[in-house]
Amino acid sequence: MERHFPKKAVHGGKAQELRRTFGCDFLDVSASMNPHVPAFPVDYSCADLSFYPDDSYIELKESISRVFERNVDEICVGNGSAELIRVYCHTTLKTGDIARIDQPTFSEYGLSAELAGAEIRSGDQLGNQKPKVRFICNPNNPTGTLLSREQMLAELELCTSDGTKLFVDEAFMDLSEPEDSITDLRSPDLFVMRSLTKSFCVPGIRFGFGFGDPDLIAKIETARTPWTVNAFAEYYAKLALAHYHELRDSARKLAEERDWYYARLRDLELSYEESTVNYILIHLDRDAAHFTRAMIDKGILVRDCTSFGLARSIRVSVETREKNVRVLEAVEACLR
Structure with missing residues (x-):
């Protein structure tokens, strides 16, 4: 009997793929990156590619x-x-x-x-x-x-x-x-x-x-x-x-913004998991795949958590205040 071969894992961070499909830019909050990265100069010409x-x-x-x-x-x-x-x-x-x-x-x-x-x-x-x-x-x-x-x-x-x-x-x-x-x-x-x-x-x-x-x-x-x-x-x-060592400052800023985010989610009467990091799992009263598609129409890419076995949940990264406001405005509109 031929061995079962598993399917490829599903991940977030599909912004480039979606740009090819829809021909527009997105605010990607599906991949959970640190918005408060330590600042230091990077000169890639210093990387010797000849060896x-x-x-x-x-x-x-x-x-x-x-x-x-x-x-x-x-x-x-x-x-x-x-x-x-x-x-x-x-x-x-x-x-x-x-x-x-x-x-x-x-x-x-x-x-x-x-x-x-x-x-x-x-x-x-x-x-x-x-x-x-x-x-x-x-x-x-x-x-x-x-x-x-x-x-x-x-x-x-x-x-x-x-x-x-x-x-x-x-x-x-x-x-x-x-x-x-x-x-x-x-x-x-x-x-x-x-x-x-x-x-x-x-x-x-x-x-x-x-x-x-x-x-x-x-x-x-x-x-x-x-x-x-x-x-x-x-x-x-x-x-x-x-x-x-500078990532401690990133974690502090994220914790403060996460608390602000929780309050806005409660205003929208959405339940969520208490997170310790730079993303929040949000539970919906509807299909996550359809909701994710509606958010794409608003220019926002969230993580559909169906692949995690959570067909009515999405994950969003905690970003800077300006970006978080934009995401929550889109969420509110898509909940109507």
Whole structure:
């Protein structure tokens, strides 16, 4: 029997595709980028394209090491977090293994696990079975909910006792509560992933990095495509890491604007999930796909959360006040 091949995961950030379809510009609040990026000069002419990148990425890993106080052999890098998820799954999972993924959450975990041959189960579907890997997105996408450091320590302890590996995606942690991060923890059962995409608003760069036991990191670095981090991405990442501490100011500004946003949503009598990051999951009394299409007619691209299993919910990023007002005016109009 031919093996079932999964469908490609659905993501936000479709502005360029929609411009080709509709021939107009959009305010994209579907991709959840940081609107308060640290300011520093970037001169891409400094990236030398006449040589292959150093595939060991030692200097880049040393920059990461200085920020996170982890040894270089505990750090891996990749072409965005998506590549690291894919490589991690091919490194740790095989046909017949079980991956625990509680929904709703980022769809790349399930796709990558399936491509590696694993079966997907949620916590309430496990019964007496023990998963090979448990995936946790913290803060979670699309809800924005955050598990505390104490909760994550308990999760790791439980996974270790069950013989389960724990994969933790902290892509949005810098825009939330960094003190709840577990990037400093060392365990052969733990892998923690980070990304510059959201916090520095550079989805076009494609750069992610992760922390784990040196033996696991060596396997991931062997399995990933050679020279996967290009010269532009490496150059930018080194600059950004020198300004990493400035993301605390971004998180503070986002928290203030998020509270303002909540008040406006309550005025519209819309329910929502309490978020700790730069996006809000909003629940509607109608079909999300139709509502998303109506918002496109208003020049606004929101994230239809049907692909998360939430057919009556949308996700919007928290932007600057001017943009947030524009989004909420469009939401109000589309609710009429």
